[in-house]
Amino acid sequence: MSHTDIDDHDEGLDLAKRMAEEEEGIGRRPKGPSKWVIPTVCVAWSLFQLSIASWLILDTTYIRSIHLGFALLVVYLNYPMFKTPLLGLKFLAAKNRIPIIDYAVALFACFSALYIAIDYEGMTLRYGDPIVRDIVIGLALVILLLEASRRVIGPALPVIAGAFIIYAFAGPYMPDLIAFKGVSMNRFVGQMTMSTEGIYGIPLDVSATIVFLFVLFGSMLDKAGAGQYFIRLALSLLGGFKGGPAKAAIMGSGLTGLVSGSSIANIVTTGTFTIPLMKKVGYPPTKAAAVEVAASTDGQLAPPIMGAAAFIIAEYVNVPYVEVIKAAAVPAFASYAALFYITHIEASKLGLRGMPRSELPPFFKTFVGGLQYVIPILVLLYELIVVRHSPEMAAFNAIWIMAIVMLLQRPIQAHLRKEPIxxxxxxxxxxxxxxxxxxxxxxxxxxxxxxxxxxxxxxxxLGLGQLITAIIDTLSGGNIFLMLVITAVASLIIGMGLPTTATYIVMASLTAPAIVEIGGFNDFIVPLMSAHLFCFYFGILADDTPPVGLAAYAAAAIAKSPPIPTGIQGFMYDIRTAILPFMFIFNADLILHEIYSWPQGILIFVMACLGNFAFASATQGWFVARNKIWEVPFFLAVTLSLMRPDLIASLIGIPHDQRYWTYLIGLAIFGLMYLVQRPRMPKADTVATAA
Known part of the structure; x- marks a missing residue:
């Protein structure tokens, strides 16, 4: 590798790391005594969250307001108003100090969030009839919250929220189709800042009581070195297979999804190792980066820890979290299995081999060397799935075990190396x-x-729910298929500017009830869980959707590939994930709805995997040899028959309770396509020469 290549790689890695730091909340690096202010506030916030999970008992409204108060305090101390100075005012973009004005704004923002807790009894008594002080502080909270969101997340969420606020007041003056009776200032402030129906609603409660603990657990795993362990373990297992580094990237990213809910942080953790290795064995830079993008984006899909949105799904659908895990299991693992299959296809196209075993870490030594990271994760899984403790209790127990691991890990390593303790x-x-x-x-x-x-x-x-359903019904013409396409496209567009959690909340609150209701209009029952998972999946897929697709920019920076083609290639890989929500809306078996038999569940999973493989072959242009154009419809037929046995059964007159027999049709077509393509299978040396 030349000096220029090394410099380019280092520059790309630095850019990816800066993106990860921004994603993970590192905005300022103050110097002098003020460098301790932000870490001190952050540690105090973590200790508060651990306290309410163990010994401190507080009313839920107090917990939500204190949680938001800490968040606003950290934002205004940590993030400057602008990234570059505006009108020569350098303090607006100061990154090496905290200006006095930001201290003042941070304290007032924190106070405005805590106001509901400070005057809880008084506000409860005058709910619906706020005094001037309530209105002033309430409006200040709304404005400061939107500004804080702009600094951290970007302008999209404040703009969308601002549009809804304007709509709430301007509703009576809108065209008839979208006209709304509107709200008064008193009602607006009461709803948003004096109750648990607005800012202090269910999403913030889930963030305060559950999500924080899981994010903290992931941070502890990351600081302890689990991310490096997972990728080394994945390489030791899969690096020697055809296209091995790509398969290791998928496994490593899935495991790192336990550590990080951020696709960008996932890319920086695993992609730093896997992207250069993929390029080394022959993957073009764009495809190497795209594999990492697809794998890291889907890290949020994999149960049992699926990011913040999964916990909010449990609250909205009003089911135990383990039910969300159950519903998400088949689509998530089928999606990952299909990505393994796609990397195998790409390796076959390019005639690639795996890495020499001599260059890979030894499996047993690697596995044993990081067992301390596995113990807290196993405890978490045991608590969530076997004992079925609440998510917050499961996470808290995993955290204190992780803390013991962190406390003992370094001294034991020092002792073994005969260094001072x-x-x-x-x-x-x-x-x-x-x-x-x-x-x-x-x-x-x-x-x-x-x-x-x-x-x-x-x-x-405030009353828009039925109106939104009516508007969506009008736009879709009452057609459930068009309704789902509109929802998917809207999720991808909104998700370009919002994190997954915000995209899910916005789309689920607007469209999930409408999907269920319009399904009912079509005499079709859509489980509420299916509708919420539909919004969740497309919120995740927005992470690598061009032209924004920040995850693609991070991977492209490491691979030195063009970002837009990387995003397009990543999205092409993720199409196999995009069909799953459409399938489980119409076939609730895929989310194991009312499925309680293990053999039945395993059958559905295996067929879903094979159906996804067939779809990947259709979209990637390769099965065991390059596809001919007339073969593509056959692969799509396999996909439909293996993922929608209910539809095939109804078309050929088989009773619904016998629908699984139609799997044989899909398997027969898949087998036939293998026999058709087998004579065209290229020899390894031929493919290598062509590549």
Whole structure:
């Protein structure tokens, strides 16, 4: 590798790391004594969250307001108003100090969030009839929350929330189709800032009670070194297979999804290792980056930890979190299996081989060397799935076990290396406090997204719900298929500017009830869980959707590939995920709705995987040889028959309870396509020469 290549790679890696830092909440790096202000506030926030999960009992409204208060305090201390100076006013973009004005705004923003807790009894008595002080502080909270969201998340969420606020007041003056009776200032402030129906709604409650603990647990795993362990473990297992580094990237990203809910942070953690290795074995830079984008984006899909939105789904649908895990399991693992299959296809097209075993870490030594990271994760899974404790209790128990691991890990390693124990103990304590601070930083975007999206939910709750359903029904002409396409496209567009959690909240509050209701108009029952997972999936897919697709920019920076083609290639890989929501809307078997038999569940999973493989072959142009154009409809037929056995059964007159027999049709067509393409299978040396 030339010096220029090394410099380019380092520059790309630096850009990706800067993007990850922005995503993870590192905005300013003050110098002098003020450098301790933000970490101290963040550690205090983490300790508060651990307290309410263990010994501190507070009313839910108090918890939500304190949670939001901490988030606003961190934002205004940590993020300058602008990234570059405006009109020569350098303090508006100061990154190496915290200006006095930001201290003042931070304290007032925190106070405005805490106001409902400070005067809780008084506000309860005058709900619906706020005094001037309530209105002034309430409006200040709305404005400061939207500004904080702009600083952290970008302008999209404040603009959308602002549009809903304007609509709430201007409703009576709108055209007849979208006319709305409107609200008064008193009702608006009461709904948004004096009740738990707006800013302090269910999304913020989930952020405050559950999500923070899972994000903190992920930060502790990350600081302890679990991310590096997962990718080394994946390489030791899969690196030697055809296209091995790409398969290792998928496994490593899936495991790192336990550590990080951010697709960009996932890319920086795993892609730093896997993208250069993929390029080394022969993947073009664009495809190497796109594989990492697709794998890291889907890290939020994999149960049992699926990002903040999954916990909010449980609250909205009013089911235990384990039911969300159950519903998400088949689509998520089928999606990952299909991505493994796609990397195999790409390796076959290019005639690639795996890495020599001599260059890979030894599996047993690697596995044993990181067992300390596996223990807290197993505890978390045991608590969630077997004992079925609440998510917050499961996360809290995993956190204190993780803290013990972090406290003992460095001293034991120092002892084995025959080094002094004292410095190792100090390092361990420093890492724990660093994880507490990082967990709070990582939570800022989630807390603000849930609070700001609460404004939209609150406006909808003011009476817009039925109107929105009617508007969507009119736009779709009452057609459930068109309705789903509109929802998917809207999710992708909104998701270009919003994090997954905010996209999900906005789309679910607007469209999930409409999907269920319009399904009913078509004499078709759509489980509420299906509708919410539909919004969730397309919110995630927005992460790599061009032209924005920030995840694609991060991976492209590491691979030195053009970002837009990388995003397009990543989206082409993710099409196999995009069909799954359409399938489980119409075939609730895929989310194991009312499926309680293990053999039945496994059958559905295997067929979903094969159906997704067939779809991947149709979209990637390759099965065991390059497809001919006339073969593509056959692969799509396989997909339909294996993912919609109910539809095939109804078409050929088989009773619904016998629908699984139609799987044989799809399997027969798939087998036939193998026999058709087998004579065209290229030999390894031929493909390598062509590549």
């Amino acid at each position: 004292g410095p190792a103990v100090k390092l361990a304590i420093k890492e724990i406090f660093s994880a507490l601070a990082a967990g709070a930083r990582n939570m800022v975007s989630v807390a603000l997204a849930t609070a700001a999206a609460g404004i939209i939910v609150g406006v909808v709750a």
